[in-house]
Amino acid sequence: MSNLVKHLSDADFKASVATGATLVDFWAPWCGPCKAIGPVLDELAGEYDGKLAIAKVTVDEPPATAEAFGIMSIPTMILFKDGKPIGKLVGALPKARSRNSWKERPDGSPRRESPHHRRQFGHRAGDGPDAHRLRRPGRHHGAG
16 A cells, blocks of 8 residues: 555544545455555555545444444545545446546536436445445344
């Protein structure tokens, strides 16, 4: 992993995303798709060094930050601008799709995926093609 990608805890999360643009990957070490996008995030960190910070938050230990942002499937990447979430991708995406999803418009505002784009590629919150559903302790899933 690149030294440009920071690992954040619940304690340092808010301060780390408070200024500038930060792409946060919510992941777990046991998640295959999460591991697969690691090298992509390393490359993006080098490519956007000084423009976009890349950070990772483990959803397992402790899960407070992931729960605060409603992370139900991993990997989930949320783009923060000055502390506010402005974009979200769920599931493992190829490098070109990941990079293009976060490119800025000519006026400097971030590009967001349209509902048509999400329908076309199947990337809605919680049902990306390579996303793992998280089960939180104390929550019941299904009948029984």
